[in-house]
Amino acid sequence: MPVITTSAAPPIQTLVRKDKSDEALVTDWRELPDLVQEVTAIWPQRHVFYTERDHYTPLLFTESLRQALALLSHRVHSIPLGHRLGWEEISSWILPSALDVQAGAKKVTLLVSHPSITRRRMGSVYLVSRIDAISDGHRIGGAEVRYSAHPPAIYDRLRGPYASAKEAFSKAIRLTAPVAPALVGRSDTRNVVLSPTDQPLSWQLRVDTTHSVLFDHPHDHVPGMVLLEAAAQAAQATHPTPVATTRFDTKFLRYVEFDQPCIVTATPNEGVVQVAITQSGTPVFTTEVTTEPWPV
Numbered sequence: 001m002p003v004i005t006t007s008a009a010p011p012i013q014t015l016v017r018k019d020k021s022d023e024a025l026v027t028d029w030r031e032l033p034d035l036v037q038e039v040t041a042i043w044p045q046r047h048v049f050y051t052e053r054d055h056y057t058p059l060l061f062t063e064s065l066r067q068a069l070a071l072l073s074h075r076v077h078s079i080p081l082g083h084r085l086g087w088e089e090i091s092s093w094i095l096p097s098a099l100d101v102q103a104g105a106k107k108v109t110l111l112v113s114h115p116s117i118t119r120r121r122m123g124s125v126y127l128v129s130r131i132d133a134i135s136d137g138h139r140i141g142g143a144e145v146r147y148s149a150h151p152p153a154i155y156d157r158l159r160g161p162y163a164s165a166k167e168a169f170s171k172a173i174r175l176t177a178p179v180a181p182a183l184v185g186r187s188d189t190r191n192v193v194l195s196p197t198d199q200p201l202s203w204q205l206r207v208d209t210t211h212s213v214l215f216d217h218p219h220d221h222v223p224g225m226v227l228l229e230a231a232a233q234a235a236q237a238t239h240p241t242p243v244a245t246t247r248f249d250t251k252f253l254r255y256v257e258f259d260q261p262c263i264v265t266a267t268p269n270e271g272v273v274q275v276a277i278t279q280s281g282t283p284v285f286t287t288e289v290t291t292e293p294w295p296v
Contacts, residue, residue, distance in 0.1 A: 010081065015074050016067035017085070019217040025060075026067045029075065036113050037076060039068040043106040049191055049213040055294065056099040058245040059229050061108075061133065062092060065143050066225070068110045069129055073149060077117065079125055083149040087224045087252050092143035096244040096292050098135060109134040123151035162257060165218035172209050172258035179203065184233035185242055193230045194237070194264060201238060205230055205262035205277065222256035227277060227285045234266040235273040235289040247290035254284040 013024040028040040041064040043056060050060035073079040116128035126148050133141035156163040178192035186192050190211065194203035207222055209215050214226050232245040256262060260279050267274040277285040 010074075012071065014081070015071045017070050017217075018067070020212070023213065023216050024067065025064050026071055029068075029071060031076075032111070034113075036111055037072055039071065039110040039112060041068065041108045041110060043108060045101060045103070045105055047213075048188075049211075051101055052185065052187060054101050055244070056101060056106075057229075058094055058099065058232055058248075059225060060099075061094045061141055062090070062228055062248070063225060064108060064110065064133075065090075065092065065131055065145065068112060068131070069127075069145060069147065072112060072114075072129075073125075073127070077114070077125065077127070079149045080151070082152055083123075083125070084152070084155040085147060085149050087145065087147045087250075089146040089252070090143060090224075090228075090248060090250045092141065092145075093247040093290075094133070094141035096246055097295055098133075098140035099244055100295070106135060108140070122154055124154055125149045159220055159255065162220055162255070165220040168220045168258050169209050169218045172207060173261060175208055176204055176206050178206055179237070183237050185236040186233070192233070193226060194233050197263070199265075201234075201266045201268075203230075203234065203237075203264045205256075205264055207258065207262075209258070222258060222262070224252055227252070227256065228287070230264050230277065231275040231285075231287045231289050234264050234275050235291055238266050238268045238273050239291065242294055243291035244294050245289055246292050248287050249290075250285070250287035252285055254279075254282065256284050 013021045016024050016026050018024050025041045026039055027042050030038050032038050043060055050057050111132045113130050114127055118126040129145045131143045132139060162168055176195035178189050179194050179196050181187055181189055181192050184192055184194055193206045195206045197204055256279055262277050262279045264277050273289045275287050275289055
C-alpha cells in the first residue's frame with residue numbers, strides 16, 4: 001500500500017517573512033465569521049529596536065500589521081511564498097497609552113478583513129485590508145493597508161537591474177553619520193536612521209544594512225519599515241520635547257534603492273508633520289505624521 005506524505009506547513013517565521021525566529025511577533029491566527037481573521041501578536045517587554053526606555057515605538061504596531069498580512073496572504077489568500085509583497089498606502093493609528101511597556105509581554109489581537117482583492121491574469125494580486133487592534137478588551141489602534149503581491153517573473157521585470165537582493169546590498173552607499181539620538185527620540189546611535197545635512201529640517205536617510213532588525217534578511221530595496229521609522233524620527237526632530245507618533249497616513253510612490261542617497265524633509269503644519277523622501281530629485285515616499293505628547 002503506497003505511503004502518502006504531506007509537506008509540513010512552513011513555520012510562522014517563514015510566513016511572516018523573517019529569518020530570525022525571535023523577530024516573529026505573530027504567534028497564531030484563526031478564522032472568524034464574516035470573512036474576518038483573528039491574528040495574535042506578542043509584544044516583548046524589551047526589544048533592541050522596538051522599545052525605548054519605558055514605551056514601545058510606533059513601528060512595533062506597524063511591524064505587527066506587516067507580519068499579520070504576510071501570514072494571511074499565504075494561509076488565507078493562497079498567495080505563494082515566492083510572490084513579492086509590497087505596500088502602496090498605509091493609514092494607521094495607535095493610542096499612545098497602548099505604547100506603554102508593562103510588566104511581561106503584551107498580547108495584541110488583530111482583527112483583519114479584506115474588503116477588496118483583485119487578481120490579475122499573470123498572477124499579481126492587489127489587496128485592501130482593514131485591521132482593528134485589541135488589547136485587554138479595548139480597541140487600541142487600527143489601519144487600512146493597500147498592498148500588492150507579484151510573482152517572481154513580473155517582480156523581476158519591474159525591478160530590472162535591481163531585482164537581486166544580494167547585488168542590491170553589495171551596492172549600498174557607505175553608511176553615513178547619525179544625528180544625535182536624543183534629537184530623534186532614540187538612546188542608541190545604532191537605531192538612528194537620519195544623518196545631518198546643512199539644510200534645516202532636512203536629513204539624509206541613514207541605511208545600515210547590518211542592522212539586525214531592520215534588515216533581518218537581504219532586500220532588493222529599502223524596506224517601507226525603514227522609511228516609516230525615518231518619518232517618525234523626522235517628526236520627533238521638529239518637537240523640543242518627546243512625542244509619540246500616533247498616526248501615519250502614507251503613500252509609497254516608488255521603490256527606494258540602496259545605491260543612491262535619499263533626502264528626508266519635514267514640514268510641521270497645524271499639529272501634524274508632513275514628511276517627504278526624495279531620491280535623485282524624485283519623490284519616493286510621503287506621509288503625514290500625527291504626534292501627541294507622551295502621557296505623564
